[in-house]
Amino acid sequence: MVNILRKRGTAIILMLCIITFIIWAMIEPIALRFSDYASSTHSLGQITGLIGMVLFAWTFVLSSRAKWVEDSFDGLDKMYKAHHMIGSLAFVLILFHPILLVVKFIPSDWNLAATYLWPSGSWAVNFGIVALLLMIFLLVLTFYIRMKYEKWRISHQMLGVAYVLAIIHIFMVTTDISRSIPLKVWMIIICLIGLIAHLQVSYLKLGKRFEYTVYSVETNNKFTTIILRPKGNAMKFKSGQFAYIKFNKRGFEERHPFTIAVKQEDKIGFVIKNLGDYTSHVSELESGVTADVEGPYGRFDYTQANKDQIWIAGGIGITPFLSFSNDIPKTKFKHNISLYYCAVNDSELVYWNELNKISETMKNFHVIPFCADKRGRISVDVLERESGILNKAFFICGPPPMMQSLKDALVKRGVKKEDIHREDFSFK
């Protein structure tokens, strides 16, 4: 949360909320709006609805993968985290909007309070009620029901319907928006931006796309490496970045993000762990299948820290470091790097030989295997003892709990937050 608040993107969202509040406050004096119990709860209901709607609109912007949005959050992974956080906040505010509007009738008129939240002859209110119920249903699915990616995507797309109904509600209902032209114009702008972003995410193309074909597929029981060859222009990218891939084969039409772990001339390679319902089938792909590659994305870049570094990879989180380590000889990076490669056991150390070879040729690059069956879980004590942690930059990629616990422990030991870089892969 604190990290997110530091980002420029969060400042933009905060500014949007403040502007909305100021325009709303200018319609009627605040003292008058909060003069007694009834007017206070009514005003709170209004402002939660308005700000909730602004944030709701912005969640669509935060899922648009637009370059300026990614830049403002310092990476797509952080942008999706913000999307998750802002979406949740919008939902909570929108939930409290009807509660606060109704609270003013309680306890004097329970009957009116109950009928207020019941569909009636007012279509403006009915649209709001349907939008809220649809939002509740879809977000309960998102938050609490584990679904396959495709079903999850459709349910998330349906939030656009709730959003459109909410827009109809706020412009039909007789309230501050209908009374104040500045507020109406402001909300039209915000709602339109959200609507365009939603249409772009759901129905239009996102980001730059490149056409590739599958060159080779190698697999063992746990990992699959897919090498792609460009059909036309090759995608330009930095080491550590990732791309969304969609294969034009039945059952592989879903677009998934993978780190570009391997670069061989103009060919690119992805190392995929056979984990989920999609990834466990990628080994069934064969050469010649065309692939739609969208990207590149990501700001996980070891060259941004000009000091000695400790890289920590957990499981398949090794992929950006594979890309980094192939890049070290080219960038002639002078600082010392220690790569801690954490896995359950030796058999999980994918591309171990390749990493070792690079380590043998580069004096400043050391790879340390850290298998849980022999050494347990990696800790800051180990890092401090073996490599030292002060005045070093940390790059961490792995399971979210591991990254979080390491980060917290490092901060406790005096490592600056800006020296800790992490790549989250837990977004959908």
Next chain:
Amino acid sequence: MKAKTWVGIALAIFCTFLIVVYFMGFIVYKNTTDTQTLQAITNKNNTLQVVASTPEPVQTETSNTTLSSTQNQLPPTQVTPTPTPTTIPVCVNCGRRSRAS
């Protein structure tokens, strides 16, 4: 705290609020409906009493019950006025009745 947790808390508050509001709303609505029904019955009874034009309706302790209302609706007793006897003057000398007074 995870977003999932505070969204869950907000949902729980929302659902509890809805349940309480609807429950209380239902109770108040039911009471109001009962009162209105009784009021309508009472009004109807009063109307009938006015139509019947009884002298003063007999006030009973249970005047709001249907039974007593029915008792109040009994038609008033028709009282036939007793004719006043005509007095014929009698002659004080001969004792004969005389038409002329």
